[in-house]
Amino acid sequence: MTRKTSLIALLGYLALSFLLYGRGFGNGEIFQPGGDPIVYIWCLNWWPFALSHGINPSVSDYIWNPTGFPMWWANSIPSLALIFSPITLTLGAVRSWNIINLLTPALNAYACFLLIRYLTKQTIPSFMAALIFGFASYITAQQLGHISLSLVPFVPMTVLLVVKRAARELTRIAYITVMASMAIVQFGISTEVLASSAFFGLVAFLIFRGRYRNSHDLFGLATDTVIASVIAVLVLSPALYYMAIGSKELPSVINSPKMFSADLLNLLVPNPTIWLGGDSLQSLAARFTGNFSEQGAYIGIGILVILILAIRASAQERWSKPLWITLAVTAVCSLGPVLWFAGINTRIPLPWLIFTKVPIIRHALPTRFTLYVSLVIAIYIGIWLSISTGSRKARYAATLASLLFLLPNPKWFAFGDVTTPAALSKLEVMQALGTNANAVVLPYGYLGNSMLWQLNSGMAFKMAGGYVGFVPQSQWKYKAMMYLYDAEQAPNQDSFNQAVAEFCASNRVTAIVLAPGASKYLATAVSNLPWPKDAYGDTTVVRVPNL
Incomplete structure (x- = not known):
């Protein structure tokens, strides 16, 4: 029964993703034609092209010739390029790009569904709550062209793996093998997501440690995570070598974390990529930092109210306090080094200011941490929906109504053609x-x-x-x-x-x-x-x- 319901859930998410993003899929045109999508399409072709022609794929002299470009610094998605190479080599990189984008929200939601179902042991609440993560405004915004940032199923899968290992439901060998493998694949999708996942994973571990150190194998979890990390680093050492020698071509900061921080008002005000309210509030959203693809903090009043109810309903649960503290820390970090409100720099310093001075992590853009905010919200609401007391139908109806306000605006997502001279x-x-x-x-x-x-x-x-x-x-x-x-x-x-x-x-x-x-x-x-x-x-x- 579990496998059957899992398959039905996956098919449901795929159907929804195709409904929302698939118009024009069969015409051979490009999903979201433009600058960043074209880069990813090129990268999907680059890795199989380079390997099949005996070229070192880590440095491409097909661009910025003769100097070449360090491809591991280019968000060049080698994992996706290799996984989809059969499609790329037979049908072309554009077709691979289109398929990946249609799969992305569905795979994100499905991974979150597996996590929440493990926690709640219930299917329908898990299916509904996972939509909050899989089709979050963060995902919608990144669907404008950042596949390395929108395809994030390994984030909830990592949480699931950690929880099962802490509860001693996974052997050490199984945990280390799967964790190292996921880290390696995630490195080849987005080093930024891998790094931020590790950062907030450590934050969550420290927050939960006080409540669970006696009942769960947290020492074993930490030890095995370090071992998995070492294995991943060893496997990835050639890539890390090329990143090190290519770092001389990097600017001191690739993008400003101050200018790519979540605006506090964006929590309640959608940008135009959101169907309900996005167009009418566009003039206000235009004031937010960054561009529309980096304004993924929106959760809406409905989900915010449900979240508050969920936190109150679970206040006495052992896991609730560390979970809402994790949510609060992550949300504050997503606001960046200074507080922005309605596009105004209040000049109020925030904790992330400290990390803008730290090597490597200073390149991270705080607005992208809203990914983890949406995951924690999905977990909270999934557990709230699974509560047996009270009117479950009313909770379902309220959640479904709130989810409508996360739907993408169709006019912002389409297929188009680019003419080649x-x-x-x-x-x-x-x-x-x-x-x-x-x-x-x-x-x-x-x-x-x-x-x-x-x-x-x-x-x-x-x-x-x-x-x-x-x-x-x-x-x-x-x-x-x-x-x-x-x-x-x-x-x-x-x-x-x-x-x-x-x-x-x-x-x-x-x-x-x-x-x-x-x-x-x-x-x-x-x-x-x-x-x-x-x-x-x-x-x-x-x-x-x-x-």
Whole structure:
């Protein structure tokens, strides 16, 4: 019966995910076409492409050539790339991307369902409560294009594993093996989620330790977790090596934790990615820090009220106090180093300010900790729904009504197409660029779709540029970077020519591809370069001479 109900639950979550996100799935277009999704699509192709061609996948010189880019710092999702490589190699990386995105909310919810059902031993309450995590506003926001952050089933699965080991329901060998394996796979999905999971896992362990150290095997749990971590580190040592040598290309802070912190008002005010209320409150949500993909703190009044009722109903339970303390600590950390309210920096310092000075963890973005807030809320409400006293039907109805306010806004999630210039298509790229080409493709980096165009060419050329999250620090020494990114205009054509010539000579560029979408100023400046040019429809290829 357990296997049957588990399968029904999984199918239910899959059906809901497809209903909410699957419109247009069969047309071959891209789910959420845009900058970040294109990066992930490129990465899904990169790992099987590199391995099948005998290329070291840890450093790619197909972007930022000839320097190359440290792929372990690029959220390059090698775990997903390898798992879905059969689909990628037969149907293409776009199809893999689309499938992963449709699976994501369902897998998140299903993993949370397994955790809550273990805790409550009841199916329907677990199924309903798991929706709070699997389809949380955090997940909805990250579904705009951050698959490495939205696919998080290992977070509740890790909690389940820890709870079972503490209760002595797992052998040491089984726990260590599964924990190490999940850590390795999670490392290949998101190092940030792995690191933050470890951090908040330690916080929760310390909070729960006082209540459970005599009744549960917490010493054995801690020992076995350390052993699993050591095994994972040993297995991942090659990746860690390449991360270490590639760290020199990182900025001091990849993104500002202050600017990517949860706004306190976002707890009650949705952004436009949420169906009910999102559009009407868009002007207010626009004030929140970060962008819409990083505004995942929303839980809504309904769920907040139910959470309060759940905490009150379980106040006398042994586990309740450490659980709500864990919730409070996690929620406060998600607010970041200073308190933001309605887009206003109150300048009130918060505890996370301390961690902005700590190596590695300072790169974490606090607003993403709302992932753990939604998990704890789901656990609380799942237990509340399973209580046998009182009107269970009323609790079900209230929860279902509150869940409606988490549904994604359909107009923000769709499939679309990205046109590849003829000059970069498989049919014409060799004629346009020749063999062993290293091109500057405009629009440059995150401003355009050069990563997808390179993929669609069959990886027929390399690029002195690209977009994988940040620009290697060694590239900022070139004045041309400011011109290519349209961050600054050259004072005159001669200055532009000189800066671009220096960049091309240092990076062994053979051609500049001027595709539609470049700014008028940049297109004019490139067209006026004193180098040979060929037109391919609406695209111009500038031949770079030996400099």
